[in-house]
Amino acid sequence: MASTSGQDRRQQIVQGAFEALQARGLPHLSYDAVAERAGLTRQLVRYHYPEPEALMLDLCDMMAGIYRDVLIATAGSQQGPARVDAFLDFYFDMLDGTLKPRDDRVYDAMMSLSAGSPAVRERLSGQYRLIGQVLSHEFGVQYPALDQKAAEELSWLFVCLMYGHWKMVASLGFDPSHRVISRRAMDRLIRSYCDDSEDFGPPIDVWSREPE
Template identity: 30%
Template sequence: MARAKSEERRAEILRAALEVIAERGYRGASLNAVAERVGLTQQGLLHYFPTKETLLVAVLEERDQWDTGSGSRSGQSWPLELLGSLVEYNAMRPGIVQTFSALLGESVTEGHPAREFFTRRYVQVREDMADSLRGEYGDRLPGGLTPEQAAPLLVAVMDGLQYQWLLDPEAVDMPAAFRDFVGLLRSGN
């Protein structure tokens, strides 16, 4: 019972964090702002999430699970159509994309608290995408790549386009550019 309550509180904090991120972006997503929204003291919030980074990583984990409609952390399915829709959806929520991109950038430095999350995430996402592509296309995509070759490129294009789009949303049509890439993977030789 205490446990269920605590889980509920945790979910409530994550929802509040997502709202704060949407409204104020990565820098504005302070532990204080989130604590206020859920009616906790900052001390109370620290009981659930000891640092801003752990809170934001939990938000990103939660997003990954919602995005793929999967309750579990592994075995997510990523058909190419769904990925295109996901990129379109992301183009409507710059706050969370900014948070993801800023944390990913920081995570490549020595000893960053989000490093392990992103490292694990990419191993898992590349594997799930390759499985999913194999289910759709077999051992070769129409464009000639194997699922294992295509997966890291799909991830790279999604992440890389986000940076260009966040910096200059007028100049970069992120969903259209992603569709161009999917077209290359799919076009037969």
């Protein structure tokens, strides 16, 4: 019988934490709940993750990796307008043949934890910032009429709109068809920025954060 490495065990535990959070949310998360989902003993989970925060950080990284792999396989293989469209469609769960991961309860839990954990807050903000920076670049390439400031502002608006949309739909139970409204709003925002070059004030350092 092949032995299981420590890294394999940790991945198994992280997957167990994901499933526990997605099934019952943060109030019911415990070493016992993670162990049950992972098919391991509570003692083994605690051996690999004596600090719960470390488990949550690895869970953040696992989820970011899932999105990265899907985007490389979908939007990353496209050219021209189809590339940006695939990126936006994926995050609003409108990409043909590729579902957005069902992970909204887990992200709700991560956001709750970030209020009291600078490490989780830093990890999450870095991941959202990366999404924004990638999309800002894509906006600039696809829409030459946009300057850097406009592309960065659109990337910020997209992330805010996308996150807010999923809190309303996945967390609060509004009909999933609202994704059509959110996706349509993103197209209108892009057009408005392309059509209106008026400067509305001093530039803002998009994706900057206040010091801890």
